[in-house]
Amino acid sequence: MQQIPKEMFQPAAAELGEAEKISRPSLSYWKDVAIRFRKNKLAMFGLVLLVLLVFMAIFGPHMTKYDYATNDLMNTNQPPSSKHWFGTDDLGRDVFARTWYGARISLFIGLAAALIDLLIGVLWGGISGLRGGRTDEVMMRIADILWAVPYLLLVIILMVVLGQGLGTMILAMTITGWINMARIVRGQVLQLKSQEYVLASQTLGASTSRIMFKHLIPNAMGPILVTLTLSIPSAIFTEAFLSYLGLGVPQPLASWGTMASDGVQAMQYYPWRLFFPATFICLTIFAFNVVGDGLRDALDPRLRK
Amino acid sequence: MAEKQKLIEIKNLKQHFNVGHGQVIKAVDGITFDIYKGETLGLVGESGCGKSTTGRTIIGLYQATSGEVLLNGVSVHGKKSPKELKMLKRKMQMIFQDPYASLNPRMTVADIIAEGIDIHGLAKTKEERMKRVYELLETVGLNREHANRYPHEFSGGQRQRIGIARALAVEPEFIIADEPISALDVSIQAQVVNLMKRLQREKGLTYLFIAHDLSMVKYISDRIGVMYFGKMVELAEAEELYRNPIHPYTKALLSAIPLPDPETERVRRRAIYDPSQHQYKDGESLEFREITPGHFVLCSEEEYKKYKAMHS
Numbered sequence: 311m312q313q314i315p316k317e318m319f320q321p322a323a324a325e326l327g328e329a330e331k332i333s334r335p336s337l338s339y340w341k342d343v344a345i346r347f348r349k350n351k352l353a354m355f356g357l358v359l360l361v362l363l364v365f366m367a368i369f370g371p372h373m374t375k376y377d378y379a380t381n382d383l384m385n386t387n388q389p390p391s392s393k394h395w396f397g398t399d400d401l402g403r404d405v406f407a408r409t410w411y412g413a414r415i416s417l418f419i420g421l422a423a424a425l426i427d428l429l430i431g432v433l434w435g436g437i438s439g440l441r442g443g444r445t446d447e448v449m450m451r452i453a454d455i456l457w458a459v460p461y462l463l464l465v466i467i468l469m470v471v472l473g474q475g476l477g478t479m480i481l482a483m484t485i486t487g488w489i490n491m492a493r494i495v496r497g498q499v500l501q502l503k504s505q506e507y508v509l510a511s512q513t514l515g516a517s518t519s520r521i522m523f524k525h526l527i528p529n530a531m532g533p534i535l536v537t538l539t540l541s542i543p544s545a546i547f548t549e550a551f552l553s554y555l556g557l558g559v560p561q562p563l564a565s566w567g568t569m570a571s572d573g574v575q576a577m578q579y580y581p582w583r584l585f586f587p588a589t590f591i592c593l594t595i596f597a598f599n600v601v602g603d604g605l606r607d608a609l610d611p612r613l614r615k
Numbered sequence: 616m617a618e619k620q621k622l623i624e625i626k627n628l629k630q631h632f633n634v635g636h637g638q639v640i641k642a643v644d645g646i647t648f649d650i651y652k653g654e655t656l657g658l659v660g661e662s663g664c665g666k667s668t669t670g671r672t673i674i675g676l677y678q679a680t681s682g683e684v685l686l687n688g689v690s691v692h693g694k695k696s697p698k699e700l701k702m703l704k705r706k707m708q709m710i711f712q713d714p715y716a717s718l719n720p721r722m723t724v725a726d727i728i729a730e731g732i733d734i735h736g737l738a739k740t741k742e743e744r745m746k747r748v749y750e751l752l753e754t755v756g757l758n759r760e761h762a763n764r765y766p767h768e769f770s771g772g773q774r775q776r777i778g779i780a781r782a783l784a785v786e787p788e789f790i791i792a793d794e795p796i797s798a799l800d801v802s803i804q805a806q807v808v809n810l811m812k813r814l815q816r817e818k819g820l821t822y823l824f825i826a827h828d829l830s831m832v833k834y835i836s837d838r839i840g841v842m843y844f845g846k847m848v849e850l851a852e853a854e855e856l857y858r859n860p861i862h863p864y865t866k867a868l869l870s871a872i873p874l875p876d877p878e879t880e881r882v883r884r885r886a887i888y889d890p891s892q893h894q895y896k897d898g899e900s901l902e903f904r905e906i907t908p909g910h911f912v913l914c915s916e917e918e919y920k921k922y923k924a925m926h927s
Contacts, residue, residue, distance in 0.1 A: 338765060339721055506717035507727075510778070513674050514731040514785065515704035524730075528721040 346608040353604020359597040363590070367417055370410025378403065378411040378564055387580045397582040399572065403562075409586050412564040416546050416594070419476070419565070423483040423545035424538055430484070431491025432534065436522055438492070439499030450496070453489045461486060465557060474560050479552065483545050494537050498530035505529075532609035539602035543595040550591055566591045622789060622821050623650040623673070628682035630665070630672045642668040644845035645682070647903060650789070655815065655822040657836030657853065659829060659868065665845040666825045667712075670791045673823070674707050686789070705735060708782035712794040714774035718766035724777055725762040728752070731785040751780040755810060772803035776810065783814070791823045796831060804828075808835055829872050833857055838909075841865045843888075847903065851910040861912045861922050864888045893918070 347353060371378060374395065381401045388398040396405035438449040465482040472478045502508065508525050516524075527534075546566070552558055553567030554574075561568070566587040573584030630643040642665045650656045658666050672679050675691060684691040691703055708731075711717035718727055725748045731737070738744035749759040755776040766774055775795060782790055792811065796804040808831060814820055826832050832839060833853055840850040841864065849862040860866045867888035874880045895901070899915045906912050906922045914922060 338723075506711040506713055507719040509671075509676055510709065510711060510717055510781065511719075511730060512676060513704065513707070513709045514781075515701050515734050516730070517734075520734070524722070525719055529719070531721075 343605075343608045347604055350604040350607060352600050353607075356597040356600035356604065359593060360601060363413060363594055363597065364417065366410050367413035370413065371407050373410075374404060374406050376404030376407045378407040378562070387576070387583075389580075390582055396586045397580070399569075399580075399583050400576065405569075405583060405586055408564040408569060409566075409590060412566045412569050412587060413590065413594075415476070415559060415563065415565040416549060416567065416591070419479055419483070419549045420542040420546040420594075420598075422480050423487055424542045426480065426484040427488040427491045427541055428534070428538055430488035431537075432495050432527065434488065435492035435495030435497075436499055436526065439496040440503060440518065440522065440526070442500070446496070450493075453492055456486055457489050459486070462555075465552065469557050474557065476559055476563075479549060479557075479559065482552070483548055487541065487545070490541065491534070491537055494533050495530060498533055499526050502526050502529050532606075536602055536606045536609065539598055539605055543598040543602075546591065546594055546598075566594075619651040619654075621649045622652040622687065623823075624683075624685040624688075625649070625673065626683040626685070628669070628672060628684065629680040630668050630677055631680040641845050643672060646842070646845075646847045648840060648847060648850055650821060650823060652788075652821055653815070653819055654837040655824050655835055657832035657839040658823060658825045658842060659827060659832050659839060660842035661868075662827070664842045666827075666842055667793050669842070670709070670793045670823060670825050674709050674791055675703075701735060705731075705785045706787055707789045707791065708785060708787040710775070710778050710782055710790060710792040710795045713798050714771045714778060715798070717778050718774055720766055723763050723765060724752075724769075727766070727777060728762075728780045728784055730781060735785055737785070747784070751784055754783065754814070755780045770803075771799050772806055775799060775803075775807050779807075779810065779814070783818075786818075787820070789821045789823070791825070793825045794827070795824075797826065797828065804831065811835070829869065841868060846913060847911075848913045849911065850903075855907075855910055859910075859926070861906055861910070861926065862914070863892060 381403060383402050385398055386400055386402045388402075390397045390405075396409055398404055399408070434449060434453070438446045464485060468478055468482050468485070472481070503521075503526065505525075508521055511521055511525055549558065549565060550567030550570060553565060554571045556571075558568040558571070559565050569587035570584055570591065573580075573587060577584050625646060625648050627645050627647050628643055629641070629645050632640045632642055634640055644665075646669065648656075658669065660666050668677065671677050673684050673691070679692050686703065686706060689703075691707070695703070718724075722730075725745065728748050728751055729738075729744055732744055732747060738747055745762070748762055752759055752761060757773065757776060757780075761769075761773075766777070769777065775798075778795075795811070796807050799807060811822065812835065815822065822835075824832065824835055836853045838851065839853050839856045841848050841856070841862065843864045849856065849860065849865045851859075856865065857869065860869055863886070867886045870884065870886040874883055893915070895915055899917070901913055901915055903911050903913050904919045906919070906926055910926075912918075912922060
């Protein structure tokens with residue numbers, strides 16, 4: 311061991327208040343989340359895919375001179391070519407135009423259903439969890455009863471009563487879809503409401519709505535967001551599934567579900583009529599799922615380094 | 616001592632929790648005591664004896680089953696207009712046990728501290744609000760640069776000081792400190808306790824200090840109350856209680872304090888408290904009786920005479 315002479319030591323300047331300084335740049339919770347999300351390659355790929363899909367849903371129908379609804383009976387069932395990029399269907403309609411027009415409807419149904427679920431679910435679950443006791447009991451039993459009704463039966467009844475259409479479709483999906491969200495929000499609220507910062511807010515005299523919107527919902531945002539992103543693909547899939555049963559949006563409107571169910575009948579001869587809508591359903595569901603997974607990983611503080 | 620003014624009067628406070636199946640937990644079972652203006656009343660007792668519940672019931676986080684809490688002679692519980700309630704809330708504040716759970720992780724320090732200011736509308740402009748926040752940060756020994764940071768960037772001691780700043784924002788008279796130091800390590804405990812003492816001197820605050828660290832309680836408290844299973848068993852001046860414990864439970868509790876001297880620590884004998892040792896007869900009423908001036912013990916008539924004979 312080498313001896314270090316005493317003269318080489320110098321007292322460190324211990325400035326008052328220096329000890330309290332934080333050198334790390336200030337990052338808000340969401341900035342932290344964004345950094346972690348960006349590190350996840352698969353999730354970023356999903357996000358890029360989603361942006362592309364949305365871009366095409368908006369601009370795709372304008373990229374071709376063909377209209378989604380115009381029949382061209384001289385050119386039915388054409389394979390993909392330089393004229394019709396994705397081919398044509400049995401009425402001679404351009405599949406490219408229909409695919410992107412369908413994307414609008416499918417994505418719209420997915421988004422609308424998920425947002426309505428969000429709204430009802432957060433309110434229902436929030437009130438139920440916050441009030442607790444008898445109120446909670448009654449509200450959750452109502453949800454359980456709705457959950458227990460056979461879903462398909464409910465949808466068919468709705469279709470018969472209200473007629474087929476976009477609105478009915480969204481209603482059918484949200485009538486039970488919000489329950490999942492409500493349960494998650496309720497669980498979160500139950501857990502969060504006994505946290506000391508909520509008690510502190512109460513002792514300061516905060517109103518219930520302040521506690522709800524300033525403390526509970528921001529802290530439950532992670533699980534809510536994940537549930538939201540994962541409920542969009544399930545709504546898109548449900549739409550496709552209902553279309554197979556003939557309960558989809560009426561012709562000549564196109565959604566990926568109706569296009570795929572039309573395409574199945576001619577699968578052996580004109581495979582492109584099934585291939586394109588089915589591929590995009592898969593891609594969209596895949597993209598939403600990986601983004602949802604990525605979000606969950608990014609939001610989970612237990613994975614924090 | 617006669618000029619002491621009662622700030623808080625707690626009269627036969629009960630807090631029972633219905634846990635279902637007809638079972639009732641008597642967390643706080645009829646306690647009566649006063650807190651004088653400007654003093655620190657320490658509340659000690661083992662885990663689960665109802666110390667925290669007492670604090671939370673006093674401040675109104677729980678609806679009291681029965682009994683009264685008076686602040687400056689005005690009842691705190693019962694039906695109140697929202698305006699009255701808000702005024703009362705301003706006078707009483709609380710510092711919480713876990714500095715990691717008591718600050719909302721999604722809010723900046725400025726928003727956390729200013730929450731009371733926002734709720735009570737104490738600042739008219741944004742500048743005034745921030746000025747107040749900076750003042751409070753400096754009061755508790757933090758920098759103004761900390762205002763825009765998030766709680767997870769701070770250490771336990773710093774967070775606890777943020778919690779104190781939040782409580783001070785509404786200029787309360789009375790602060791309930793619910794084990795404010797038990798989650799901190801020892802070097803930081805002293806820092807927080809000294810901050811609390813300084814604030815008491817400067818602002819004339821009154822504290823109800825709930826803790827189970829007996830030596831720390833002795834250091835900060837003027838008077839100490841000992842709780843056992845929802846009841847207050849002994850209440851006396853801090854010095855008096857440590858020198859001259861009367862109730863067998865207090866004796867047991869004090870004998871559990873480890874001594875920092877190995878010589879004496881080796882011979883320290885722990886007394887074990889057994890509630891059956893009182894041998895109360897049926898129908899004997901237990902009351903809080905004054906043995907020597909200012910020294911109260913929960914005892915039966917018979918014990919009262921015995922204690923009285925022993926201590927006078």
